[in-house]
Amino acid sequence: MANWDRQVDVIVIGLGIAGACAALEAKRAGADVLVLERASAGGGASALSQGIFYLGGSTPVQEACGYTDTAENLYRFLRASTSHPDDAVIRTFAEGARDHFDWLEAQGVPFTRTGFSGKAVYLQNADCLLTTGNEKIWPFKDEAKPVPRGHQARSDEVNGGLSAMRALLAQCEAEGIAAEFDTAVSELITDASGTVVGVVAKAADAPKQRIAARRGVIVATGSFTNNPALVRRWLTRLSATSEPLGIPSNDGAGLALAEAVGGALAAMDGVIATASLYPPEDLIKGIVVNARGERFVAEDSYHGRLAGFIMEQPDQKAWLIVDSEIFAYPGESTGHTLVDGFETIGDIGPALGLPEGALDRTIAQYNHDTAQGEDSAFHKQPPWLKPLDKAPYAVFDISFDRSTYRYISLGGIDTDAHARVLDADGRPIPGLYAAGACAAHIPRSGKEYASGLSLGPGSFFGRVAGREAAARTEDLTMSEGKTANATA
Ligand SMILES: Cc1cc2nc3c(=O)[nH]c(=O)nc-3n(C[C@H](O)[C@H](O)[C@H](O)COP(=O)(O)OP(=O)(O)OC[C@H]3O[C@@H](n4cnc5c(N)ncnc54)[C@H](O)[C@@H]3O)c2cc1C
Structure with missing residues (x-):
């Protein structure tokens, strides 16, 4: 045990939307949680975003705007329009999306009960509900009843992503969740059996620390959109005029952490570009x-x-x-x-x-x-x-190599419906979870995407990861721990 500088129950890496939701749920499940964030404050790309959450199943906003939706209808649309190979992931999200809306709202994420029925990329007022995907497009319109599911957090004063993140970060603070900033995680630590039992983290101007995670580690480090080497390797269809969206630390650090302990990557050529x-x-x-x-x-x-x-x-x-x-x-x-x-x-x-x-x-x-x-x-x-x-x-x-198509990567760590990180054989790596844009999205390409399918499932599976990690009761730190080197 002397090997560790300190110990907590659950470590969350990254404080964007997936990390904030994971931390809240893990803490509420009774875990001693530590969030490590590389930037000087929480928010991530989530705080820059438009704040559109793809949710359905007759949310209060859908109902107030006169739309009837069901979990089954949401499932049928996602099943028809995306090629995610794990049906359980889609099913779990579809069945939980309605309650997830209530949960987000209960944390203070502001959603009005109004909508916009025209075609818009996002809204710059207080309206909430809009059609953000291919629901009305053939053949999907014949597979599921088209209803709008883009729920945009209130965006008349600041962008919706910022209003959502302000609420979630305030909630983390109110609940006393420990968060350390300017602190990057550079390695995951495994025991002899391959279970993830801790991390190596480095704060600015401080030596490296080995921090044990008695119950689990949650990777929530965001996309690899701003890692030019990874973009060149995987997103080969982008052109010289394509521009990345996001923050500098969306550099795929989490993907390297997971890979170094045997985590598989999925849908790495997936990209949503837009003009x-x-x-x-x-x-x-x-x-x-x-x-x-x-x-x-x-x-x-x-x-x-x-x-x-x-x-x-x-x-x-x-x-x-x-x-x-x-x-x-x-x-x-x-x-x-x-x-x-x-x-x-x-x-x-x-x-x-x-x-x-x-x-x-x-x-x-x-x-x-x-x-x-x-x-x-x-x-x-x-x-x-x-x-x-x-x-x-x-x-x-409007050629792809002439216009300015802005993009976000969709591929990442392979996870299951429990937000567990999977190895190349599809087996969960004990003690390791991932959620948000560091994990492979449900839509595997821009053709399959709908706005909100990052924040919606990202926040949803962040919560799943928090609950699942907190529920692991065995003490994972009893063995000494070997370090898997990971470089971002
Ligand atoms: C302009 C813009 C608009 C968008 N609009 C929408 C939208 O309306 N709807 C939607 O669904 N999606 C939208 N997206 C995409 C969406 O915002 C992101 O995919 C989503 O916010 C990712 O959330 P996250 O929590 O996974 O990552 P992030 O919010 O990026 O958070 C990851 C955090 O991890 C930290 N981190 C990274 N590496 C480490 C490390 N090694 N150690 C410690 N910390 C680390 C980062 O600093 C960051 O704070 C938009 C994106 C942009 C840029």
Whole structure:
């Protein structure tokens, strides 16, 4: 025991949303909790975010806005729209999402009972509920009843992520949860059996410490979005104009910690990138074509899904074509540029270097379909269907390698429905848990994503990790402990 500098029950690494939720639940389950945070304050990328939580099952906000949802409906949507291989993870989240909303609200996370029914990426007022995913998109709309599930924490004074994190951090403080800042965890310590029994941490201007965790260690260190080497290795479809979102310490440190003790990584090529066409909504009524002059996605898809498809097109090229009736400039931050205006559709293809006649055929088919009120190719929904026949026309370059697509990594530590870290054979590593953006997300690509599927499941499984770790009663520190070296 002399080997340890000190001992606690549960160590939480990182104080973003997953870490805060883990710490609260572990403490309430009776554990002596220590949070170690590398930055000078808690918050993480969570505090920078828009604060949209993907939740459902008839939350009070859904009900107040007139929507009926069920856990089963939420499960069916996530099962249909994501490729997460572990059904239990999706089931557990879907069944607990309604209560999780109540829990977040009880911690002081502010949600109003109002919603927005248009298409928006996020809200800049006090409204809460909006559609943030592909619920209304074919084929998912046929698998589950479409309802809005993006619950944005109040964001009229500060961004929603900050209002959520202020509440959660205040709750941690009120409950006396010990947190040490400017303290990075650099190694996990295992015993001879491979059980994780503690960490090596280093505070600024202090020697390294070996801190025992009698019940478990929870990794909640955030994404690897800001680790250029990992991004180059795994997110190979990103382009030179792609920009990372997040904070500098979203550098994948937790992934290295878990890997060094045998933790497996999953969905590492998963990325959500975005440079949304909307707002303004009218642009959704245009069409998006590739270098073959063909459409390849329903233009009313969630912006991350659209970007996911654009990323895969030949040379990552794509153009948005609109007519004078719906002309508007895309949001400046997207970097989508106006190529030119054109008097006839026939002028566009040659100017873009598209195969002869291809775009004319695409638009002829599209205009024929819209006249019937049915998009035969991609099932774009009726509110966004109109013929492109009001000259002049305009073209925006929305290519993946031209516009500014901002991204967040989705891959990370492989975990199960108990937030346990799994090894390459799918077996839990005793004493080790992970939650939030350091763990692989439920959606495994931008095509599968809906805004809120990071904060929603991240906070939910943070709580699961806190409870599960606190519930481990055996004293894991009896053996001396061997150090697994991990470098971020
Ligand atoms: C601008 C922006 C908007 C977003 N909007 C949304 C949204 O509306 N909805 C949504 O679902 N998602 C959104 N996201 C994504 C989401 O915010 C993150 O994926 C989520 O907050 C991650 O939470 P986390 O707790 O896992 O990590 P973080 O909040 O990043 O916290 C991780 C913490 O761990 C600390 N840490 C890292 N390494 C160590 C170490 N070795 N030792 C100790 N501490 C360490 C970090 O300093 C950090 O404080 C957004 C992201 C950004 C950047």
